Amino acid sequence: MAPPTPVDPRRPATSARRPTARRAPRAPRSRRLVLALPLLLAAACGHVSFSSVLVDEGIPHDGQQSWRTSDGVSMRWIQAWGEDGAGYRLEVRGTRVPVLDEHDADFVFAEDVELTLGRYADDELVAEMAVVVEDGEVSRTFRRGDVVQPWDGEAQAWLADSLRACIRRTGLGAETRVPRLYASGGLDAVLADIGSLETDSARGAHYEVVAESEVFPDAEVAAALRDAARRLGSDAHLADVLEEAVEARPGSAAVVDAVLDACPSVESDAHLADLLETVLEDGRATGAALARALEIAGAHISSDAHLADLLEDAAAHGGLDATNVAAFVSALITVDSDAHAADVLEDLVEHAAVDDALLADLLARAAPRIDSDAHLADVLGDVAARRLTDRAVREGFLAALATMDSGAHLADVLEEPVRELRGPAALADLVRAAGRRIGSDAHLVDVLEGVAPSALADAAVRAAMREAVGSIESASYRESLLRRFPEDALAD
Numbered sequence: 001m002a003p004p005t006p007v008d009p010r011r012p013a014t015s016a017r018r019p020t021a022r023r024a025p026r027a028p029r030s031r032r033l034v035l036a037l038p039l040l041l042a043a044a045c046g047h048v049s050f051s052s053v054l055v056d057e058g059i060p061h062d063g064q065q066s067w068r069t070s071d072g073v074s075m076r077w078i079q080a081w082g083e084d085g086a087g088y089r090l091e092v093r094g095t096r097v098p099v100l101d102e103h104d105a106d107f108v109f110a111e112d113v114e115l116t117l118g119r120y121a122d123d124e125l126v127a128e129m130a131v132v133v134e135d136g137e138v139s140r141t142f143r144r145g146d147v148v149q150p151w152d153g154e155a156q157a158w159l160a161d162s163l164r165a166c167i168r169r170t171g172l173g174a175e176t177r178v179p180r181l182y183a184s185g186g187l188d189a190v191l192a193d194i195g196s197l198e199t200d201s202a203r204g205a206h207y208e209v210v211a212e213s214e215v216f217p218d219a220e221v222a223a224a225l226r227d228a229a230r231r232l233g234s235d236a237h238l239a240d241v242l243e244e245a246v247e248a249r250p251g252s253a254a255v256v257d258a259v260l261d262a263c264p265s266v267e268s269d270a271h272l273a274d275l276l277e278t279v280l281e282d283g284r285a286t287g288a289a290l291a292r293a294l295e296i297a298g299a300h301i302s303s304d305a306h307l308a309d310l311l312e313d314a315a316a317h318g319g320l321d322a323t324n325v326a327a328f329v330s331a332l333i334t335v336d337s338d339a340h341a342a343d344v345l346e347d348l349v350e351h352a353a354v355d356d357a358l359l360a361d362l363l364a365r366a367a368p369r370i371d372s373d374a375h376l377a378d379v380l381g382d383v384a385a386r387r388l389t390d391r392a393v394r395e396g397f398l399a400a401l402a403t404m405d406s407g408a409h410l411a412d413v414l415e416e417p418v419r420e421l422r423g424p425a426a427l428a429d430l431v432r433a434a435g436r437r438i439g440s441d442a443h444l445v446d447v448l449e450g451v452a453p454s455a456l457a458d459a460a461v462r463a464a465m466r467e468a469v470g471s472i473e474s475a476s477y478r479e480s481l482l483r484r485f486p487e488d489a490l491a492d
Contacts, residue, residue, distance in 0.1 A: 090116070273297070290323075349383050436471070
């Protein structure tokens, strides 16, 4: 019977727009290894002939697969790999995959587990080792072909060699190997060993242990991350390593700097955007570091959707200031989609972390790059509802408003603030802008009808209103509007 189809718990390669939501913390690699769907590893070493048992069960010739059994708790985990023309198959059944390395021949596990390791050649089982741990009792069986062999030094050597081959391709046992290598030869020994591994999956598992282990100081973690950027060709594995480092070393400027150094090596928009989001979360990058992250995003993320998501996150997490606003704007203007650019600016308006001076600067420099009047109207409508009492914001708002051509959209933006604003200076500015920008008499009258008669007591509002009324070409529209106000309301 075919195994049940597993459900992939890893994050997807692409993401829909998520205005301010954060991803849930990822499980450590030791648990992600257990739960992952089939992961195709790097190409096998030479031509490998595998047992038909592996093919019949749907196990890749060089890959891994896992799924939960019917009780929903215990796991079945299978790893297959090729080495020197032979095929290997490691199967584990239990509540989790045990931590193994070539020095664990005695298999002292905390939980009950069944483990089988077989070596195949030309569809024939050449040798097999089976270990069962139940209630603390360990039983071992070693066979060559159909003949049971004693559990002696030869059997243990065969097991160690087989596990060593598995480690070189899968990274299994990295949690115990990395600390042992570090204790014997420091970081140089760890990196030299990583260099001897054969797949990005194996190398990534070892780099993540370095990133997460407290025995490594931040400076050594930073050096390991730069080494990972040189060695790992897989965007997924490199991004995993860099994200683990940022999450495990909160507040470390050295680690953030190394991660940013490595970011250009991640070519996938999805992986790079998720990685930079992790860097930005909880204010991990501020000031110049945030500027650098935004520069990397603008230069290397070509997807409007991913870049816009990241810029929204930058606004949500705070940290935008005079040291990095130029980098933010530079990244924003590379977003070709008016819809995505408008989403970013709308979020900026909504977040209190963006102060009035910064918002004014962003409106003046970034809003005009939105060609669509409809999308720009959405942005300016949010500004009008929240921030127009500040003069600098109002000036940025009016500069962006001046780039709009549609009388209908201009009216949509201006109607509510003209009706609701009580500050005479702000109201005068909006009325004057309406008269100068709205070419449709009908739409202009819709806006001017919102001016309260009492507001005309202010000389600036009265002058702006006279100017706007003078731009109405239709006598009937002009007379209809003037009937709403006292006869001498617009007199000098």
